[in-house]
Amino acid sequence: MRDLLYKNMTSPDRSRRVIASSEIADKEGVHSVVRRHFACMVKQIENSAAEKPAPYLYVLKERNTREKRERFFCKIKGGLLAVNKGKVFLIVFIHTLSIQLTATEKTGEQVV
Secondary structure, three states: OEEEEEEEEEOOOOOEEEEEEEEEEEEOOEEEEEEEEEEEEEEEEOOOOOOOOOOEEEEEEEEEOOOOEEEEEEEEEEEEEEEEOOEEEEEEEEEEEEEEEEEOOOOOOOOO
16 A cells, blocks of 8 residues: 655745655555655845855764664755856755655464
């Protein structure tokens, strides 16, 4: 079984966008949940010498053999400057990825 959820949200002035997806699957005794989230914001700036935000990376990996589950989480933040028709824009973004794996009880199987 596999469930998918996808969201694409944009602000009315199109300066902010959020894309999110979630996938839940049960396969071969493993229940997996994968969530992705991306958000970006575009701002016009007057000064081309403006500083963009410092990049940021966070990674977490957990494994619990006693409870038979694993978790992975990654978050990336950053920004960049872009020029379009002589105007300078600051684009700030964040991306997160979360993966959770859990062993499920198999029913109906007999051990011989």
